[in-house]
Amino acid sequence: MKDIHMTRSTAANRYLALGCGIMAVSTGAIFARLADAPPLVIAAYRVGLATLVLLPVALLKARRQLFNLSRRELLLALAAGFFLALHFATWISSLEYTSVANSVVLVNTNPLWVGLLTPLVAKEKIKRAVGISIGMSVLGGILIGWGDFAGGGQAIYGDLLALAGSWSAAAYLLLGRKLRRSLSLLSYITICYGTAAVCLWSAVLILGLRVTGYSAQTVMYFWAMALFTQLVGHTSFNYALKWMSAGAVAVTLLGEPIGSTILAYFLFNEGLTGFKIAGGLFILSAIYIAAASEKGKGVDLPSRASHNGTIS
Numbered sequence: 001m002k003d004i005h006m007t008r009s010t011a012a013n014r015y016l017a018l019g020c021g022i023m024a025v026s027t028g029a030i031f032a033r034l035a036d037a038p039p040l041v042i043a044a045y046r047v048g049l050a051t052l053v054l055l056p057v058a059l060l061k062a063r064r065q066l067f068n069l070s071r072r073e074l075l076l077a078l079a080a081g082f083f084l085a086l087h088f089a090t091w092i093s094s095l096e097y098t099s100v101a102n103s104v105v106l107v108n109t110n111p112l113w114v115g116l117l118t119p120l121v122a123k124e125k126i127k128r129a130v131g132i133s134i135g136m137s138v139l140g141g142i143l144i145g146w147g148d149f150a151g152g153g154q155a156i157y158g159d160l161l162a163l164a165g166s167w168s169a170a171a172y173l174l175l176g177r178k179l180r181r182s183l184s185l186l187s188y189i190t191i192c193y194g195t196a197a198v199c200l201w202s203a204v205l206i207l208g209l210r211v212t213g214y215s216a217q218t219v220m221y222f223w224a225m226a227l228f229t230q231l232v233g234h235t236s237f238n239y240a241l242k243w244m245s246a247g248a249v250a251v252t253l254l255g256e257p258i259g260s261t262i263l264a265y266f267l268f269n270e271g272l273t274g275f276k277i278a279g280g281l282f283i284l285s286a287i288y289i290a291a292a293s294e295k296g297k298g299v300d301l302p303s304r305a306s307h308n309g310t311i312s
Contacts, residue, residue, distance in 0.1 A: 017237075021232070023259060024228050027224070027233075031221045032092050032221075035218045037222075041210070043092045046229070049226035050197075050227070062190070073182065077183070077195070080171075080179065080195075083168045088165075089203065091161070094165065104260045110250050111251045113170035114170045114250040136282050137286035169253075176188070176241045176246070185238060188238060251286050
């Protein structure tokens with residue numbers, strides 16, 4: 001009975017985490033569009049401020065695990081951080097050239113890439129239900145962006161940047177899935193977000209971009225992205241990766257286009273069409289199918305992360 005109670009409690013926690021994560025990441029495109037700063041600077045502040053908040057907590061709560069990582073774990077975490085930095089750099093840059101709907105739909109095609117790469121990278125078979133949900137989610141994303149794809153060179157460039165963001169996000173999720181089996185949440189996100197921050201700030205300094213003198217409003221958006229979109233949003237999905245496949249989590253991330261499209265409708269007057277509503281229904285159905293397919297999974301056996309007093 002105790003094991004059943006733990007399984008149900010863990011399932012409830014991960015679904016709650018995913019729900020909070022969807023709401024939080026949906027604000028990312030909005031805050032990035034509102035912030036009056038170059039895309040790389042926005043991305044650097046987003047993960048940089050998040051890392052500053054995390055670091056003292058990690059040194060206090062997870063010091064032992066952080067200083068006892070294996071070479072493989074460290075390299076994989078650094079690689080995940082690099083792909084996270086690449087994801088933010090390309091995706092936030094895409095918002096300069098194309099609409100919020102275009103950008104968010106294209107960057108969230110990552111379930112397709114995760115589905116194709118999971119058997120090779122994570123050594124996991126894609127469940128039939130997850131495969132169906134991947135197809136439905138991509139179709140939903142196409143419907144959301146249908147009729148909203150603008151012509152012209154700049155829009156195409158923005159679309160390609162968003163696709164590059166999708167590919168790097170897929171790599172980030174797959175690496176996270178491998179690491180979260182053994183690493184605590186706090187250890188993983190500290191290294192991952194910290195690496196992304198170092199990569200992005202290095203790019204900002206090398207390119208000589210302005211890093212100070214922004215308006216109070218823009219600084220507020222930097223902090224909003226760091227505290228809400230990053231620490232609540234991305235961390236929620238990294239939490240779920242311990243128990244759910246990368247494919248299922250990637251499908252759940254497709255809730256972001258729905259939230260972002262609704263927010264863009266109210267804030268930027270970007271149209272909310274029948275196609276977008278239909279696409280949203282497809283995505284919601286895909287999320288439900290993917291989540292339901294994971295219900296049979298029990299709680300993992302305690303990893304060494306749980307023996308170090310850190311958060312799973």
